Each structure stands twice: as structure tokens, then as C-alpha cells.
Amino acid sequence: MIEPAPAQYTEEFEVNMGPQHPSTHGVLRLLLKMDGEIIKEAEPYIGYLHRAIEKICENRTYNQCLPFLDRVEYVTSMSCEEVFCLATERIAGMEIPERAEYLRVIMLEFNRIASHLIFLGTFSLDLGAITPFLYCLREREDIIDLFEMTSGQRLTYNYIRVGGVAADIPPEFVPLARKFVNMFQDKVDDYEAILTENPIFLARTKDVGIFDKDMCINYGVSGPILRATGVDWDLRRDDPYSVYDRFRFEIPTGKVGDTWDRYMVRVREMRQSNEIIRQALDQLPEGGTRAKVKPAAFKPPAGEIYTRIENSRGELGCHIIADGTTKPYRVKLRGGSFTHTQMIPEIAPGVMIADLVAIFASMDVILPEVDR
Amino acid sequence: MEISTLLRWLGSILFKVVDSLGLPLWVAELLQMISAAAIVLGAGLLVVLFLVWWERKLSGHFQQRFGPMRTGWHGWIQTVVDGVKLLQKEDIIPKTVDRKVFFWAPVLCFSVSYAAFAVIPWGQGLWPTDLNIGILYILAVTTFVVIALLMAGWSSNNKYALLGGMRAAAQIISYEVPLMLSILGVIMLVQSLSMVKIVEAQGGIFGWFIFKQPLGFLIYLVAATAETNRAPFDIPEAEQELVAGFNIEYSGMKFAMFFMAEFLNLFLVAAIATTIFLGGWRGPWLPSWVWFMGKTLFLVFVIIWFKWTYPRLRVDQLMEFCWKVLLPLAFLNLIVSGILFM
Numbered sequence: 001m002i003e004p005a006p007a008q009y010t011e012e013f014e015v016n017m018g019p020q021h022p023s024t025h026g027v028l029r030l031l032l033k034m035d036g037e038i039i040k041e042a043e044p045y046i047g048y049l050h051r052a053i054e055k056i057c058e059n060r061t062y063n064q065c066l067p068f069l070d071r072v073e074y075v076t077s078m079s080c081e082e083v084f085c086l087a088t089e090r091i092a093g094m095e096i097p098e099r100a101e102y103l104r105v106i107m108l109e110f111n112r113i114a115s116h117l118i119f120l121g122t123f124s125l126d127l128g129a130i131t132p133f134l135y136c137l138r139e140r141e142d143i144i145d146l147f148e149m150t151s152g153q154r155l156t157y158n159y160i161r162v163g164g165v166a167a168d169i170p171p172e173f174v175p176l177a178r179k180f181v182n183m184f185q186d187k188v189d190d191y192e193a194i195l196t197e198n199p200i201f202l203a204r205t206k207d208v209g210i211f212d213k214d215m216c217i218n219y220g221v222s223g224p225i226l227r228a229t230g231v232d233w234d235l236r237r238d239d240p241y242s243v244y245d246r247f248r249f250e251i252p253t254g255k256v257g258d259t260w261d262r263y264m265v266r267v268r269e270m271r272q273s274n275e276i277i278r279q280a281l282d283q284l285p286e287g288g289t290r291a292k293v294k295p296a297a298f299k300p301p302a303g304e305i306y307t308r309i310e311n312s313r314g315e316l317g318c319h320i321i322a323d324g325t326t327k328p329y330r331v332k333l334r335g336g337s338f339t340h341t342q343m344i345p346e347i348a349p350g351v352m353i354a355d356l357v358a359i360f361a362s363m364d365v366i367l368p369e370v371d372r
Numbered sequence: 373m374e375i376s377t378l379l380r381w382l383g384s385i386l387f388k389v390v391d392s393l394g395l396p397l398w399v400a401e402l403l404q405m406i407s408a409a410a411i412v413l414g415a416g417l418l419v420v421l422f423l424v425w426w427e428r429k430l431s432g433h434f435q436q437r438f439g440p441m442r443t444g445w446h447g448w449i450q451t452v453v454d455g456v457k458l459l460q461k462e463d464i465i466p467k468t469v470d471r472k473v474f475f476w477a478p479v480l481c482f483s484v485s486y487a488a489f490a491v492i493p494w495g496q497g498l499w500p501t502d503l504n505i506g507i508l509y510i511l512a513v514t515t516f517v518v519i520a521l522l523m524a525g526w527s528s529n530n531k532y533a534l535l536g537g538m539r540a541a542a543q544i545i546s547y548e549v550p551l552m553l554s555i556l557g558v559i560m561l562v563q564s565l566s567m568v569k570i571v572e573a574q575g576g577i578f579g580w581f582i583f584k585q586p587l588g589f590l591i592y593l594v595a596a597t598a599e600t601n602r603a604p605f606d607i608p609e610a611e612q613e614l615v616a617g618f619n620i621e622y623s624g625m626k627f628a629m630f631f632m633a634e635f636l637n638l639f640l641v642a643a644i645a646t647t648i649f650l651g652g653w654r655g656p657w658l659p660s661w662v663w664f665m666g667k668t669l670f671l672v673f674v675i676i677w678f679k680w681t682y683p684r685l686r687v688d689q690l691m692e693f694c695w696k697v698l699l700p701l702a703f704l705n706l707i708v709s710g711i712l713f714m
């Protein structure tokens with residue numbers, strides 16, 4: 001190695017990446033110290049999207065909270081509704097009809113697929129491949145049509161309510177959902193054909209941004225990122241909620257924990273979610289969809305609870321303190337994205353700017369969930 | 373054929389007019405040169421107009437959408453409308469830029485791409501000029517693009533632009549080497565640097581140099597894609613990393629100049645490949661310029677196809693690919709064709 005003469009040392013410079021930048025997935029601001037193309041230091045600045053949703057929830061009745069929670073993570077709104085309703089129902093000790101549980105699972109898994117499709121699209125977009133993005137949105141459109149015919153909304157559904165779901169599915173829902181489920185595996189094959197074994201894609205993702213298993217656990221990382229490092233941990237199986245214990249599905253795990261593994265885990269999760277929906281549609285029982293709740297005067301007993309569900313971005317937790325009135329005393333959400341954003345200063349030093357974009361995209365962070 | 377007789381007829385009229393006015397002969401020559409340059413510029417701009425529309429349509433259909441549809445039949449007039457829009461836009465010059473360099477960078481970028489069109493043989497007898505060092509001239513002139521991009525990146529006084537300009541310089545200079553070496557094999561076979569001579573040396577379909585120099589053709593195609601800064605080698609303007617790279621601070625017509633230069637370059641590399649490897653204007657039945665345009669547009673289609681299929685390489689991988697894969701292959705190609713030639 002030839003030591004450069006003192007005059008040849010390049011000057012480090014700072015780059016403000018974001019909040020307006022094509023690949024910060026919203027309004028994250030990264031302050032980068034760069035030596036040419038190589039990053040020396042990276043520091044995330046968050047808070048550009050803070051809307052005080054947790055505080056707002058303290059002034060709303062339980063069912064009024066749900067539309068706000070939709071906006072916490074708008075890519076998988078259903079999960080935010082589910083975790084809050086689950087917590088409330090557990091405090092109140094409420095039984096909800098079986099059909100409602102199945103509908104919740106179907107919606108959650110459809111939403112997980114939709115979220116992973118967004119991931120796949122934006123991830124490939126951040127690597128410079130533009131076409132897969134439009135393929136992914138094409139299939140997401142079908143899912144959103146299903147949500148629209150059920151809840152009337154395309155993004156913030158307000159569908160899962162305390163005590164069940166807002167409405168039963170329309171009669172044409174099941175045939176269309178079956179059609180989607182039957183065709184989706186082929187579509188995933190299509191995405192894989194354009195990306196998985198592509199030499200340029202492999203060069204950009206294999207052995208790039210390797211996350212250590214212990215580091216992930218220390219940082220409290222969960223979800224697909226944790227599973228990509230080889231940890232077999234999925235709350236749907238390890239801390240079952242709803243009726244997840246009635247379905248057979250695999251938990252895909254990676255080996256190395258590099259960017260490619262994180263991509264692959266999510267792709268395989270989409271296939272598994274598809275199978276869960278298939279089983280749920282087969283087993284879907286008849287019956288009511290909502291337990292008897294007086295929406296305005298619903299008063300769960302005083303108590304405190306933390307519930308967690310497996311979101312497409314890791315563990316989504318909800319801590320509720322109820323004081324026996326119609327409004328929660330305190331609501332605290334725990335989102336995967338916030339935890340994952342913390343890791344950026346740890347992993348960024350030494351990687352190139354193009355790799356940081358790829359790694360950050362593979363973490364699938366969504367900023368509204370970080371700032372809430 | 374008709375077009376070339378038309379041109380000759382135009383030239384003779386020009387001479388007669390100048391003669392009757394009693395002006396010296398060099399005025400006629402100058403006028404002829406200017407008119408030839410204007411024709412080339414017009415043809416180049418027409419090509420750009422078409423290519424922009426074509427890329428948008430192609431990318432649309434690759435992605436299961438339609439692309440522009442509203443303006444004209446299948447949106448054919450869209451590029452014209454966009455051009456008018458860009459002309460009307462305010463020309464924003466940030467306070468901290470180096471104004472002179474900032475102004476001249478797009479001009480230089482466009483004019484060198486345009487200058488290279490001077491030696492392209494568009495058909496039998498349809499070339500602005502037939503330099504005896506034609507291919508060398510093209511390679512020399514297009515290298516100036518590096519300077520233009522570096523000027524743009526440096527003068528913008530923006531870190532993303534600077535990174536983009538540096539990347540562009542590194543990339544284009546590196547890929548120039550295998551590009552030149554891949555052409556060298558053909559030049560050895562023809563023993564001439566003239567574009568017209570190269571076409572004339574390729575008789576019959578199996579006389580095309582793509583069959584004698586298949587490896588050379590592939591190396592050329594890859595290096596040429598990199599030369600034009602297009603995906604998967606579009607790191608100088610990598611949107612997801614550098615927002616827009618070297619042209620981040622440009623707007624209005626200055627941006628349009630860079631944009632047009634990109635598409636002129638795209639057409640140029642395809643035209644060179646057609647001339648050198650695919651027999652240029654040669655082909656049965658149809659007029660020669662139809663053959664030339666057909667082959668060139670096919671190659672343009674292939675390069676556009678790359679862009680909408682592949683992810684982007686990283687900057688160091690790009691360099692590695694150039695120096696460790698393409699360059700040895702180009703040398704191998706050169707040595708093998710040298711031995712066969714002896």
C-alpha cells in the first residue's frame with residue numbers, strides 16, 4: 001500500500017442526505033461525513049413527521065383512536081388497528097366472534113403482502129431497477145381493491161374495531177381473494193426472475209451490509225431483519241394472537257444477514273402469507289363479525305397491558321394504561337422502524353453511499369412509524 | 373439515393389447563385405458547409421425528438437403501462453410539447469455557482485455530441501464529410517463530454533453534483549479504453565480509419581464485422597452503454613444516490629441541453645456500432661438510409677432495453693468490471709484478430 005503524500009489527502013465533507021431525497025423513504029435526514037464515496041459517519045435526524053398521535057389518543061374514546069392509528073404506519077394500517085384493538089380487548093377481557101378473527105387474519109396477511117410489495121418495489125428502485133416497482137404496484141392494486149370493497153378506503157382503512165371488524169365482507173370478496181391467492185405465487189416467480197439471480201443484483205446485495213446476529217438482538221431488532229440473520233423468531237408463532245395457531249406456515253430465515261437475505265426473507269414471507277390467506281379462506285366460518293360493544297360508552301376496566309404483533313416491519317407493540325373511563329390514560333406504540341433506524345450509525349461507517357441506500361432500503365424503514 | 377442527388381443539386385444551385393452575384397467562391401463553400409451543418413443539426417434534433425418519445429413508449433410497455441397517450445396519436449407530439457415547456461421555464465442560476473463554467477458546460481456537452489455526427493454515413497453517399505480519420509475523430513471529439521460533465525459538476529457548487537461529475541469523469545475515461553480497443557480489431561481488418569471505407573469493406577451479410585469480430589461487438593456494446601451514462605452504468609446521475617448527479621442545479625433549457633446530448637450520444641454510439649459492425653447502410657431492396665436507420669434504432673432499442681431491466685452497478689464494481697473484465701477481453705480480442713489477420 002502506497003501512503004499518499006500529505007498534500008494528496010482528500011478533505012472530508014458533510015452531505016445532508018434528506019429530508020428531501022429520493023431514497024430516504026419519506027423525511028429522514030442523514031448527516032453524512034464522507035471521504036469521497038465512502039461514508040465515515042452517519043447520523044440520522046428524525047422528527048420531521050411527528051404528529052403526536054400517542055397524545056391525541058389520550059383525548060379520544062377507544063374507537064375514535066383507530067383512524068389516527070391508521071396514520072402511524074400507513075403502509076400496513078391494519079396492523080396498527082389490530083394491535084390497539086387486541087390490547088383493548090385483552091384489558092376488557094372481551095371475546096370476539098370467530099368470523100371476525102378470521103377476517104382480521106385475512107386482512108392482516110393481505111396487508112403484509114401489500115407492504116412487502118412496496119418494499120420490493122422501492123428496494124429495487126433504490127438499486128436502480130425501475131421496472132419491478134411497477135410490477136409490484138400492479139399486484140398491490142388488486143389487494144387495495146379488495147380492501148376498498150370491504151372498508152371503503154384504499155390506504156387508511158379503519159376496518160378493525162374494538163370487538164371485531166367494522167363490517168362483514170361483501171359476497172364478491174371471497175372469489176376475488178381466491179383468484180388473487182391462486183395467481184400470486186406465479187407473480188412472485190416473476191419478480192424473482194427479474195431480480196434474485198441477476199448478476200448485477202447479486203453484486204449489489206450479496207455480502208453487503210451484513211448485520212451481526214448479536215448486534216441485532218442488542219439493538220432490539222425484530223421482524224424480517226432479525227430473521228435474515230438466522231434467528232427463528234416470529235410472534236405469529238412464538239406469541240400467538242388472534243387465530244394464527246390454526247394455520248400451518250413456515251418462518252423463512254436467512255443465513256448471513258446481508259442485504260440479499262433480507263430481500264429473500266421478505267419474498268418468501270409473501271409466499272407464506274399467501275398460503276395463510278388460502279387456509280383462512282378455506283376455514284372461514286359463518287357468524288357475526290362484532291361483539292356487542294357500545295362504541296361511545298365503551299369503558300374497559302382500569303389496567304395496564306402491553307401487546308405485540310408481528311408486523312411486516314418487525315414487532316409492533318402497544319402499551320395501554322386504562323383508567324376505567326372511556327378514554328385511554330396513556331397509549332404508547334413501539335414500532336420496528338424506530339428501532340431499526342438506530343442502527344444506521346452502527347452500520348454506515350466504511351460503506352459506500354450507494355450501499356447505504358441499498359442497506360437502508362433493505363431495512364424497509366417507514367418514517368411515519370419512526371416519528372409517530 | 374434521391375436525397376444525395378437532391379443535396380448535390382442544392383450545392384450546384386448555391387454555387388450558381390454565388391457566381392451570379394459576383395462573390396468569391398469561398399462564400400459558396402462556406403454557405404455549403406453551414407447548410408450541411410444545419411441539416412445535420414436538424415437531423416440530430418429530429419432523432420432526439422423521436423428517441424425521447426420512443427424511450428418513454430418502450431419503458432411504458434416494458435412496465436405494463438402506455439407511456440404518453442394524450443398529445444397526438446399515441447403521444448407522438450409529447451416531446452415537442454415538453455421542449456416548448458423547457459424553453460419557457462425560468463433559467464435558475466444559483467448564487468454560488470461559477471457562472472461562466474456553469475453556462476458553458478451544457479453548451480460544450482451538446483456541441484461535442486453534435487460535432488461527432490459530422491462523419492456518420494447515413495446512407496450511400498449520405499454523409500456530411502468523409503474524413504480519412506473518421507473513427508479517430510469521433511472518439512477524440514466525444515471524449516470532450518468528460519470535460520463538460522466535470523465542468524457542470526464542479527461549477528454547480530453542490531456536493532451531489534461534484535460527486536456526479538467525478539463519477540462521470542472516472543467512468544467515461546475508463547470505458548474509453550476498452551471501447552477503443554474493441555474497434556481496433558475492425559480497423560486492422562479494414563486498414564483504414566474512414567467510416568465510409570469501413571462500410572464499404574463489409575460486403576454481403578456474412579461480410580459484416582459482427583461475424584468476424586463478435587467479441588469486439590459485445591465489448592463495444594457494453595462500453596458504449598457505459599459511455600452514454602445509461603443504466604446499468606448510470607452512476608453519474610444515479611437518482612437514488614445523488615438525486616440527479618451532475619445536472620442537479622440545472623433547469624430549463626440548460627437541462628434540456630444535457631438531456632438532448634444524452635440522447636444524441638445514445639444515437640451516436642448505436643450509429644457507430646451499425647457502421648463498424650453491422651454493415652452500415654448496406655442491405656438489399658430497401659434504400660440505404662432505411663437500412664442504416666433500422667439497424668441503428670434496433671441497437672438503440674437494445675440499449676434502452678438494458679436500462680429498463682437491470683439494476684445499477686456500484687461505482688467501484690463499475691471500475692472493476694472495466695479494468696478487470698472488459699480490458700483483458702478487449703486485449704484478447706485484439707491479439708486473436710491480429711494473429712488471424714497475419
